[in-house]
Amino acid sequence: MASHDVRSQPPPEERSTNPSAPGDERTPDLRSPARFLLWLARRQSGTLAWGVFWGCVWMVSMALTPYAVGRALDQIVRESRSGLWLWTGVVLALAVATAVGSLVRHRCDTFNRLGTVHRTARLVAAKTVSLGDTLHQRVARGQLVAVGTSDLTRLGAALGVAARGVGGAVSIVLVAAVLLTVSWPLALMILIGVPLLLAGTGPLLAPLHNRMGKRRELQAELAGRANDIVTGLPVLRGVGGERLFAGRYRAHSQRVRKAGVEVARIDSMLVAAEILLPGVFVVAVLWVSAHLAVGGSISPGDLVAFYGYAAFLVLPMRMVTATFTEVTGALVAARHVVALLALLPRPDAEPPAGPFPARATLVDPSTGLVVRPGTLTAVVPETPEQGVELADRIGRYRDGEVTADGVPLARYPEARLRAHVLVADNDAHLFSGPLADTVRAGSPEAADAALRDAVAEDIVEALPEGRDGELIERGLNLSGGQRQRLRLARAFAHDPDVLVLVEPTSAVDAHTEATIADRLRAARTGRTTVVITTSPLVLARADEVAYLRGGTVVATGDHRELLGTDPHYTATVLREES
Numbered sequence: 001m002a003s004h005d006v007r008s009q010p011p012p013e014e015r016s017t018n019p020s021a022p023g024d025e026r027t028p029d030l031r032s033p034a035r036f037l038l039w040l041a042r043r044q045s046g047t048l049a050w051g052v053f054w055g056c057v058w059m060v061s062m063a064l065t066p067y068a069v070g071r072a073l074d075q076i077v078r079e080s081r082s083g084l085w086l087w088t089g090v091v092l093a094l095a096v097a098t099a100v101g102s103l104v105r106h107r108c109d110t111f112n113r114l115g116t117v118h119r120t121a122r123l124v125a126a127k128t129v130s131l132g133d134t135l136h137q138r139v140a141r142g143q144l145v146a147v148g149t150s151d152l153t154r155l156g157a158a159l160g161v162a163a164r165g166v167g168g169a170v171s172i173v174l175v176a177a178v179l180l181t182v183s184w185p186l187a188l189m190i191l192i193g194v195p196l197l198l199a200g201t202g203p204l205l206a207p208l209h210n211r212m213g214k215r216r217e218l219q220a221e222l223a224g225r226a227n228d229i230v231t232g233l234p235v236l237r238g239v240g241g242e243r244l245f246a247g248r249y250r251a252h253s254q255r256v257r258k259a260g261v262e263v264a265r266i267d268s269m270l271v272a273a274e275i276l277l278p279g280v281f282v283v284a285v286l287w288v289s290a291h292l293a294v295g296g297s298i299s300p301g302d303l304v305a306f307y308g309y310a311a312f313l314v315l316p317m318r319m320v321t322a323t324f325t326e327v328t329g330a331l332v333a334a335r336h337v338v339a340l341l342a343l344l345p346r347p348d349a350e351p352p353a354g355p356f357p358a359r360a361t362l363v364d365p366s367t368g369l370v371v372r373p374g375t376l377t378a379v380v381p382e383t384p385e386q387g388v389e390l391a392d393r394i395g396r397y398r399d400g401e402v403t404a405d406g407v408p409l410a411r412y413p414e415a416r417l418r419a420h421v422l423v424a425d426n427d428a429h430l431f432s433g434p435l436a437d438t439v440r441a442g443s444p445e446a447a448d449a450a451l452r453d454a455v456a457e458d459i460v461e462a463l464p465e466g467r468d469g470e471l472i473e474r475g476l477n478l479s480g481g482q483r484q485r486l487r488l489a490r491a492f493a494h495d496p497d498v499l500v501l502v503e504p505t506s507a508v509d510a511h512t513e514a515t516i517a518d519r520l521r522a523a524r525t526g527r528t529t530v531v532i533t534t535s536p537l538v539l540a541r542a543d544e545v546a547y548l549r550g551g552t553v554v555a556t557g558d559h560r561e562l563l564g565t566d567p568h569y570t571a572t573v574l575r576e577e578s
Helices: 033-043 045-077 081-138 141-160 162-182 184-231 233-239 242-294 300-312 314-341 384-394 414-420 435-439 444-453 457-462 480-494 510-523 559-565 567-573
Strands: 362-364 369-371 376-381 421-424 498-502 528-532 544-549 552-557
Touching (some): 033 045, 033 081, 033 314, 045 162, 045 300, 045 314, 081 141, 081 314, 141 162, 162 300, 162 314, 242 300, 362 384, 376 384, 376 567, 384 421, 384 498, 384 528, 384 544, 414 421, 435 444, 435 480, 444 457, 444 510, 457 480, 480 510, 544 559, 544 567
Antiparallel strands (some): 362 369, 544 552
């Protein structure tokens, strides 16, 4: 069931999401995923540059350490005590620089990662607000879940790893420059070997990008399916569809697992290449430098330094390839974020309608359902999805052509429509606080009446302070049946012109269900009420029952009449008893 709960909006400077070229740095660049990543980098260029600087300090100090150790060893061979003290001090200074650089770089990386996630989340929140009730018709719920979780994390990781990648690249260049001053054959090995090593991992990046994208799409679909199942769980229980949908979810999750295995296979090959290729390179550099040392071309200190360089280069090369991997994943995520941010609100085709009629005939052309004003109409869906979709259309939580006295509901401003049409399901949130605030009736007497109509008097009696008793978040100090009846009481207290209830008695016993059905009819006398249910006890008290099959109303009439004339209807409403 669609719902909207907006508690905050982003500042004005980040509300514009025009997909055209940005006019200033405050407008996100949505021309491509890469441009959007660059825009995010520019928006926090200060901490990003600071992080890159300290990342370079961190890696350069480590890169110079083998050179300093080699020089210190040469001083020992030459028996130069002053030189030994000098280079020992240099080694200690480099160690301090490495520690400080690592600490500050990590802090900057954290700021960059969290800043990227926060900024993108604010943009996504602003877009969801601007799209309003058209959001779920234009973006699948699973896609929204994936954008709000994995995609934001991917974007943050790419900006968070930037300092390490740049620092690694700078250290590789520095090592090559140092080696040129000592031995040009070894320097050529570094200058030629490192690009070859990076090129060796390049062929794995394209398959990794593709398989990451496929896995991400499957994850989004699975999240959407899970959301639909949870949303319609009470209805699923009512028609016995839990096993069917659990099987579908299980099959889909296996496809996600297989896609994850494919990503892991490429990723493991990339990690293996990051270890194997630099390892072979270390052996080659050490072999060449050992021969040069034996021939007298380089000193023993140079031999130690070269071995240190060869071993050290594994780290920056892995950082560079890891940066490529993170950027690859970020581009996949950015593509979906850009697609969401580039959506434009749909302009209203017609001017807003006037006041909502208190007693109106509701018509849903897609199903053929007609709800007469002031009646208690029960709808029996063949499948849970049909009932949920119908409730969403009447509440205008999804696109539809439902009319009230011939006027499309889409012409009513959302705030005005919400004041007259209420859709109540079993997923409505219960906030912490006094019970009276949760019911939110106009007076204590009205709150008592709403609780009584919902057969929820036992909730008041169970709380030590009665109506003023405290509920914890989501009403977790109540049973499932009590939470359902409390939501029903809240709907009664609102007393809308049109009330749509989705399986309002699925979590209560038969005796309580019968009492609720009786009081529901009395409480809603003269008001239009639509109950989507398969409960025979509720159906027996409805003014009219509509049987929804194949997305269309195929039978209407009295519950007892339908039981005797439509075997499909009988099988649907009696499935739970059988």
